[in-house]
Amino acid sequence: MSDHIYKKIELVGSSTEGVEKAVENAVEKASKSVRNMRWLEVNEIRGHIEDGKVAHWQVGVKIGFTLDE
Amino acid sequence: MSDHIYKKIELVGSSTEGVEKAVENAVEKASKSVRNMRWLEVNEIRGHIEDGKVAHWQVGVKIGFTLDE
Amino acid sequence: MSDHIYKKIELVGSSTEGVEKAVENAVEKASKSVRNMRWLEVNEIRGHIEDGKVAHWQVGVKIGFTLDE
Amino acid sequence: MSDHIYKKIELVGSSTEGVEKAVENAVEKASKSVRNMRWLEVNEIRGHIEDGKVAHWQVGVKIGFTLDE
Amino acid sequence: MSDHIYKKIELVGSSTEGVEKAVENAVEKASKSVRNMRWLEVNEIRGHIEDGKVAHWQVGVKIGFTLDE
Amino acid sequence: MSDHIYKKIELVGSSTEGVEKAVENAVEKASKSVRNMRWLEVNEIRGHIEDGKVAHWQVGVKIGFTLDE
Amino acid sequence: MSDHIYKKIELVGSSTEGVEKAVENAVEKASKSVRNMRWLEVNEIRGHIEDGKVAHWQVGVKIGFTLDE
Amino acid sequence: MSDHIYKKIELVGSSTEGVEKAVENAVEKASKSVRNMRWLEVNEIRGHIEDGKVAHWQVGVKIGFTLDE
Amino acid sequence: MSDHIYKKIELVGSSTEGVEKAVENAVEKASKSVRNMRWLEVNEIRGHIEDGKVAHWQVGVKIGFTLDE
Amino acid sequence: MSDHIYKKIELVGSSTEGVEKAVENAVEKASKSVRNMRWLEVNEIRGHIEDGKVAHWQVGVKIGFTLDE
Amino acid sequence: MSDHIYKKIELVGSSTEGVEKAVENAVEKASKSVRNMRWLEVNEIRGHIEDGKVAHWQVGVKIGFTLDE
Amino acid sequence: MSDHIYKKIELVGSSTEGVEKAVENAVEKASKSVRNMRWLEVNEIRGHIEDGKVAHWQVGVKIGFTLDE
Known part of the structure; x- marks a missing residue:
C-alpha cells in the first residue's frame, strides 16, 4: 500500500441546494470517466447571485x- | 460587457442553521442597500460555541x- | 474580561451528513473533556470517496x- | 504626514486590451466618487474566454x- | 444574537508612536462615521523611514x- | 445553468512580448484540444533572463x- | 542538543495595554502548567472595540x- | 524557445523510504504516459503512521x- | 468509520541526519504518550548552522x- | 549543471508604461552590478495614483x- | 520619480523592550551601511522565552x- | 544576546542526491563569503527532470x- 501513486484533478461543481451538493455533483460527474477516486479537498466556495439571492x-x-490499478 | 467595473464588499453573516443560511442572511441584508450583486466568495467559516454546542x-x-449601471 | 487567556486545539470531525454535522461531532467530542469552549474556526474541508460517491x-x-476559570 | 488615515476599497476592473487597462478602468471609475486616491494593489488577474480566445x-x-482631508 | 450581520472595512492607520497607536488612530477616525464597531484584525504592519529612522x-x-441596528 | 461542472487545467504560457501574450499563447494552445473554455486565473508570473535582459x-x-456538453 | 523534540501549543492572550502585554499574559498563564518554554510565534493580532475605542x-x-526533560 | 507551452499535472507519490523516493516514484509512474517532463514542484509532505512509526x-x-512537441 | 474524530498536535523534531529522521524522532517521542496516531503533515523545514555547516x-x-477509542 | 548555486535578490521596479516595463527597468538596473542573472519571479504589483490616474x-x-562562476 | 528602482533586504531585529524597538534596532543597524532607506514591512513576530517569561x-x-542615487 | 541583528539571504542550492544535500551545498557556498550563519529555512523544493527521471x-x-560581530 505504501507505493501507491495518486493523481489529483481540479473541478468546480455547482448546485442550487448547497455546498455539499455542489461537491457531490462534481464527484458524480467525475465518476463517469475516473475510477478509483479516494478523497476530495474543497479549495474554494463561491456563489452566483441573481435578483438579490444566492x-x-x-x-x-x-x-x-489511484493511478496504479 | 468587457468593460464592467465591479466593487467587492466584505460581510460576515450568521445563522443558527448552517453555513449556507449564514451566507444567505448576509446577501439578503446587503440586497437592501446594494443593487446588481453578481457573485460571492466565502473567505472564512467560524462558529460560536455555547454550552458545548455550536x-x-x-x-x-x-x-x-456591478458599479456601472 | 479583557485579560482572558484562551487555548486553541485542532480537531478533525467527520460525518456522512455534511460539513456542519462533522464540525458538530468534533465539538461534541471535545465537550467531554474541555469546558468553556467559546468559538471554532474551520480550516480544512475534505471528504472520503467510496464507489464514486462522497x-x-x-x-x-x-x-x-477559556483557560482562566 | 505621519497621522494620515487611509481607507482601502476593492474593485475589479475589466478590459479587452490587457491588465493595465483593466486597472486603469477601475481607477477611472473610482475617481468619479472617491477623491485623494494614493495607491493601488493588484490582488487577482483573471480573464474571460470566448470562442477559444481571451x-x-x-x-x-x-x-x-486618504480619509483626512 | 445569532442572526447579526457584520460589515468589514479596511483602513490603514499611521502614527509616530507605534503599532497600537496607529490602530487606535484608525479606529478613532472610523468612529466619526461608523457606529457599532465590534472588533479589528491587523493585517499588515509597515513603516516609513526617513533619515535612517522609523x-x-x-x-x-x-x-x-454590526449592520443590523 | 446552476448544475454545470467545470474542470480546471494548469498551463504555463511563454512569450517574448509580455504577460498577456504569454497567457494568450497558452489559451490558444489549449483551444486545440479543449472546447468550452470559460475563464482563466493567472497564478504565477516569471521570466527568463538572458544577457541581462528579460x-x-x-x-x-x-x-x-465546461464538462457537461 | 540536535535531538530535542519540541511541542507547540496555541494560545490567545488579551490585554488592555497592547500587543506585547497580551503575549506576556499568555506566556505567564502557560508558565503555570508548562515548563521549558523556549520561543513564541505571533500569528494573529485582533482587538475588541467598545464605544468606538480599542x-x-x-x-x-x-x-x-522542550518535551525531552 | 520562448514560445513553449507547458502543462502541469498534480500527483501524490508514496514510499516507505523517504521524501525523494516518493517523488521519484511519482515521476516514474508519470513517465509511462507523459513525455517531455521538465520540472517538478513539491507542494505537500505527509506521512502515514502505523504502530507508532512512519x-x-x-x-x-x-x-x-512541454506541450508543443 | 465515517464518524471518527481526530486530534492534531504540533511538534518540532530534530536530527543531525536529515528531514525524515527529524520527523521520525518526533513521531517516536509522541508514541510514548499518544496512541492511535494516523498521519503526519510537515509544515516547516528549518536547520541550525554551526561553523558554516548544517x-x-x-x-x-x-x-x-484518533480520539474515539 | 546539477550543482549550481543561485542567489535571489528582491527589487521593486517602477515605470509609467506598465508592468513589464517596470520589471525590465529593475532587471536593467540590476545588470549593472550583477552578472549571470537567470530568472525572475514577480511577487507584487502596485501602482501610484495621482490626480485620479495611475x-x-x-x-x-x-x-x-548563478553564484558559481 | 516614476522610474526609481528599490532593493529590499530582510533583517531580524531583536529587543527586550518590544516589537517597535526590535524593528528600530534593525533599521539603525542597517543605516550604517545602507543609505536612502524608504520603508519597512514587518513579516514575522517571534520571541525568546526564558524562565517562563518573554x-x-x-x-x-x-x-x-532606493538604488538610483 | 537580546539585541542581536540578523540578516537573511535567499539561495537556491541544487544536488543530484537529494533535498538535504542541495541545502548543504547552498550553505557551503555561502560559508565562503558569509560568517556567523545561524539558521536556515527551506521555502521551496523543486526538481529538474531529464529523460523521465529526477x-x-x-x-x-x-x-x-548575525550582523553584529
Missing part, C-alpha cells in the same frame, strides 16, 4: 484517485 | 456587484 | 476555550 | 485613499 | 461592525 | 472549461 | 517548549 | 511538461 | 490521531 | 542569478 | 531603499 | 546570520 453555489474541489 | 455559524463573505 | 466529510476545526 | 481581462485591485 | 508606523486593519 | 515571460494560468 | 487586544501566539 | 511518506508534486 | 535539521510536523 | 506602476520582483 | 522579541522586517 | 533537486533556502 442562485447557485460553486465549489472548487480537488479529487485524488 | 450555537451559531459566522461566515465571512465577499460580495461583488 | 462517503463522509472530514472537516478540520480549531476550537478556542 | 475576450477580456478582469483584474482585482485594492485602492487606498 | 518616522512613522502604518498599520493595515480591518474593522467589523 | 528574454521571455512565463505565466502560469489555470483554465476552466 | 477596549482590549487579542493576540494569537504559538509557544514552543 | 509507515510511508506521501509527497504531493506538480510536474511540468 | 548541524541539525528541525522539522515542524502536525500529527493526527 | 501615475506609475511598481512591481516587486525576485531575481535569481 | 526574554526578548525578534521581529522580521523587510527594508526597501 | 536529474537534480533544487531547494530554496533562506539563511540567517
